[in-house]
Amino acid sequence: MFVDQIKVFARAGKGGDGSMHFHRGKFRPKGGPDGGDGGKGASVVLQTDPSTNSLRQFFFTTKLLAKDGDKGGANQCTGRSAEDVIYKIPVGTVISKIVEEEDPETGETSIRYEPFADLAEPHQTFVLCKGGKGGKGNVHFKTSTHQSPRETTPGEPGEEGRFHFELRSIADAGLVGFPNAGKSTLLSKLSAAKPKIANYPFTTLQPLVGVIHFGDHRRGTMADIPGLIEGASQNIGLGHDFLRHIMRCRTLLFVVDTAGTEGRDPISDLETVRKEVKLYSDELAKRPWIIVANKMDVEESEEHLTRLKDRFKRIKIFPISAESGLGMDKLRAHLDKQIGVDTLVSFAPASTDS
Structure with a gap:
């Protein structure tokens, strides 16, 4: 429990x-x-x-x-x-x-x-x-x-x-998005974390933090948090059970189902999620964020990706398929720059030289 x-x-x-x-x-x-x-x-x-x-x-x-x-x-x-x-x-x-x-x-x-x-x-x-x-x-x-x-x-x-x-979970980056957007799959591919993955809403019922190893003793942490729905800022659905756990994240990854596999519109989903985050906390809404356009291995995703780029022209968009590995190298490289920490430097003893 x-x-x-x-x-x-x-x-x-x-x-x-x-x-x-x-x-x-x-x-x-x-x-x-x-x-x-x-x-x-x-x-x-x-x-x-x-x-x-x-x-x-x-x-x-x-x-x-x-x-x-x-x-x-x-x-x-x-x-x-x-x-x-x-x-x-x-x-x-x-x-x-x-x-x-x-x-x-x-x-x-x-x-x-x-x-x-x-x-x-x-x-x-x-x-x-x-x-x-x-x-x-x-x-x-x-x-x-x-x-x-x-x-x-x-x-x-x-x-x-x-x-x-x-x-409130401690993580450098937080995965934000509607249920079934692919957050758990993404975390499992980026880190050694093993979240439960299934094709139904709210597979993730509790925060899960994974450690991402970037190589050369560099690493960062990422949190997979219960999916967000409209009204979460008023504690509808999993509401605050979701939102409290991203308050410490330095950067946010908004994961969208670019293929619209459940008949949803990825732009509408993203706008809804951004709205709920802002209603919950202005400070949180001002944190650095990117769009992770997931499920790009599905045919219908290209059209939605073009619309996403037109709608969010100033935001970095990373087209990926967490399932097949498409585009994951570029996303990993970006995360290394944003949240990667050299553990040898971080834990090295302080110098005694005057």
């Missing part, structure tokens, strides 16, 4: 209470105060894990609770601090705090999501809820005029709140 958004409740541990204690010994029957401080409560910590690609674990565990710190002890011994609890999440998870607001006039309660963190780096650590500090023991309240204090302070409560986790 693939889960890319979930609501959770998180609560960090309470700090241990300070101790009220007086030293008692064989030769000190009325010793002074020696109550220790309470231990720190555990924090709820999130850590991105490149081997995790779903929020599935939180579907079964929606309450993220951490343990309390121990109470302080005698002889000024500090209570044991609770160990932080760490939850692994996919790289690319956006965390929002769920805030409830009551309308003073109507009394109705509304909910809004307040951006909290964007965890887009591998092995990134983030404290979601901080554990409470331990309370002070009575040893801290001793003065020259107050030598038998009974005052202590309780441990501080840990932070808590309701949160929304949303996974």
Whole structure:
């Protein structure tokens, strides 16, 4: 089961209470105060894990609770601090705090999501809820005029709140297009990814990221995302389940069925998809994009390709057949220039020369 958004409740541990204690010994029957401080409560910590690609674990565990710190002890011994609890999440998870607001006039309660963190780096650590500090023991309240204090302070409560986790795929390029345009086939031919491929809508029901190797230690990443339909910006169909996953892509590939094999018009399809992307995000619509005119091995495609070139004169169009391999070399070369990264340079250690 693939889960890319979930609501959770998180609560960090309470700090241990300070101790009220007086030293008692064989030769000190009325010793002074020696109550220790309470231990720190555990924090709820999130850590991105490149081997995790779903929020599935939180579907079964929606309450993220951490343990309390121990109470302080005698002889000024500090209570044991609770160990932080760490939850692994996919790289690319956006965390929002769920805030409830009551309308003073109507009394109705509304909910809004307040951006909290964007965890887009591998092995990134983030404290979601901080554990409470331990309370002070009575040893801290001793003065020259107050030598038998009974005052202590309780441990501080840990932070808590309701949160929304949303996974947004990390990829350099995103494949955009109507269902059955050939995105999954294209990704399988460009990379080692093995998406499910079939001749019916919404074969791809979850994002799939493939790594494209360009040679000479160069590579890039591409995401195949559920097909878009009209009204997706209003969350119709797979709607936002599609659109959220292309927000991080640096370039977009709009894949069209140039042959119109299902009686569709490729120009109309492309205009619809571009419109939905713009309605969802102006920023996303301004990203660099190209047209991948797929299924050029079908006879009817030449006429549609001419119309596409007339309609989108300023946009680069790559006629291809993902199935037969036609035109794939030129598309690969273009992607190398756009998203290719030299991994030897990227991961080389920093120079220590002055």
